[in-house]
Amino acid sequence: MSDKPNTNAGTFFALPGWSVLRLHGSDAGRFAQAQFMGDVDALPPGHWQWNGWLTPKGRLVALFALLRHDSGDLRLLVADAAPDALVAALSRYVFRSKVRIVHEPELAVAGRFGAPDAAAGPAFAWRDDPLELQLDFGAAGGARTLAIMTAAAPPDPVAAARWRAFDLAHGLPRLAPEQAGQWTPQQLSLDRLRAYSVKKGCYPGQEIVARTHFLGQAKRGLVRLEADAPVPGGPLVSPEAPDRPAGTIIATAGNEALAVLPLDQAQGPWLAEGVACRSLPLLDGLAR
Numbered sequence: 001m002s003d004k005p006n007t008n009a010g011t012f013f014a015l016p017g018w019s020v021l022r023l024h025g026s027d028a029g030r031f032a033q034a035q036f037m038g039d040v041d042a043l044p045p046g047h048w049q050w051n052g053w054l055t056p057k058g059r060l061v062a063l064f065a066l067l068r069h070d071s072g073d074l075r076l077l078v079a080d081a082a083p084d085a086l087v088a089a090l091s092r093y094v095f096r097s098k099v100r101i102v103h104e105p106e107l108a109v110a111g112r113f114g115a116p117d118a119a120a121g122p123a124f125a126w127r128d129d130p131l132e133l134q135l136d137f138g139a140a141g142g143a144r145t146l147a148i149m150t151a152a153a154p155p156d157p158v159a160a161a162r163w164r165a166f167d168l169a170h171g172l173p174r175l176a177p178e179q180a181g182q183w184t185p186q187q188l189s190l191d192r193l194r195a196y197s198v199k200k201g202c203y204p205g206q207e208i209v210a211r212t213h214f215l216g217q218a219k220r221g222l223v224r225l226e227a228d229a230p231v232p233g234g235p236l237v238s239p240e241a242p243d244r245p246a247g248t249i250i251a252t253a254g255n256e257a258l259a260v261l262p263l264d265q266a267q268g269p270w271l272a273e274g275v276a277c278r279s280l281p282l283l284d285g286l287a288r
Contacts, residue, residue, distance in 0.1 A: 011112055012147055013156035015163060017174065018109035019083035020148055021064075021076040025099040029071035035093060036066065037185060037196040037203055043068045047122045048077075048135060049288050050195035052185070053090070058208030059181045060188060062086055063173065063195065065135065065288075067124055077109065077135075077148065082177050107131070110153035111163050115143040122288040139170050139285030165253035170286040171222055173258055174251040183250070185209055186218035187260050194287045223261045225249070225270065225277040231257040232273045239271055246270075256280075 023032060033040040038051035043066070051066040062081040068074055078086060083103040090101050118125035119134045126133040130150045137144040144166065147153075167174055171192045175183075185196045186209070198213045200206075212218050225231060231252045235245035236259050247261035249272055257277070259270075270277040 012110035012145075012153040013112065013159045014153045015109045015111045015146070016160060017080050017164075019078050019081075020104045020107040020109065021078060021083060021087060022102050022104055023074040023076070023099055024072060025097070026072050027097040028074050028099045029068075031094065031097050031099045032066065032074055033200070033203075035090065035203060037205065037209065038066065038194075039197040039200045040066065040068070040074075041200070043122075045070045046124065048124050049122060050190070050193040051076075052190070052195055053086075054185070054203070054205030054209070055181050056204050058184050058205035058212075060175075060183050060185060060190075061089070061180050063175070063188075063190070067133065067135075075104075075133075075148070077146075079172075080175050080177065081180065106150060107148050108150070108152040110147045110149065111137065111159075112145050112147075113142065113159070113162075114145060116145040119145070137286070139166075140283045141166055141169060141285070161254065165256055167286075168251055168253045168256055168258050169224060169280075169283050171224070171258070171282045172286055173222065174253075176251075179250060183260060184212065184218075186212050187220045187222075188250075189222035189282075192222075192282065192284075192287060219262060219264075220247075220260050221263050221266075222282065223247070223259050223266045223268075224280045224282050225257045225259055225268075225272075226280050227255050227257075227272070227275050227277045229275050230254055231275060231277060233257075234273060236261065236270045236272050236277070238265075239269060239276075242271065 048067040052063045065077040116134045132149040135146045137146040236247040249259045251258045
């Protein structure tokens with residue numbers, strides 16, 4: 001099924017930090033189910049989900065939206081990871097599977113603040129000539145549309161910064177490439193996005209993810225922070241113990257940030273390189 005979005009119903013702007021990968025071939029679905037932490041088999045054609053790829057030790061390599069056209073054609077909308085390096089890393093596990101993994105640099109990623117023309121929830125809309133896909137990226141903070149298309153949208157740094165702040169407020173961690181392989185899904189609270197499964201079969205890191213889940217051993221998670229000045233990255237300390245880092249700021253957006261902190265100490269207050277930070281509740285609605 002193919003819906004035809006109308007790109008004239010709003011102003012799109014370029015979204016930096018996103019790239020598009022394609023997995024196609026008769027074994028694409030089986031490969032994704034075996035490698036990725038979310039349940040790809042449960043995803044109907046024409047729908048998308050949050051998903052990711054882990055190291056064997058259960059640390060996140062890349063977080064992405066996985067779009068399923070059919071069992072032999074998937075796209076990954078990858079946040080922040082270096083796309084060519086990710087293609088090379090995934091390709092090492094193809095072996096004899098009939099699947100090809102490619103980066104699609106000709107596709108641009110854009111956003112707008114407004115509802116999609118046809119997509120809703122986890123169902124995406126697309127047309128083929130010229131290629132354009134629309135995803136519903138809205139949540140409790142308002143409506144948003146993300147588009148993957150062949151024509152690049154104009155840059156708008158103010159709108160892009162607002163988009164990133166929306167991501168962080170809803171618990172979507174925007175990780176710099178150097179953070180790949182550092183955090184478990186539980187430490188990033190990716191259960192809030194329904195981005196991983198503890199019920200599907202084996203995948204890299206599954207044993208650690210499942211053990212942490214079923215034994216209740218997740219002691220750290222995401223905390224949203226706010227300050228009266230731009231929040232720097234790096235270690236987070238308590239004013240009562242300034243020489244002992246208690247957590248790490250993993251992503252910033254102006255005066256807001258996301259940090260990985262002990263769940264029993266999430267309320268703060270905290271200091272990030274002398275900047276006083278206070279905790280805010282994470283917003284809901286971005287799960288798919």
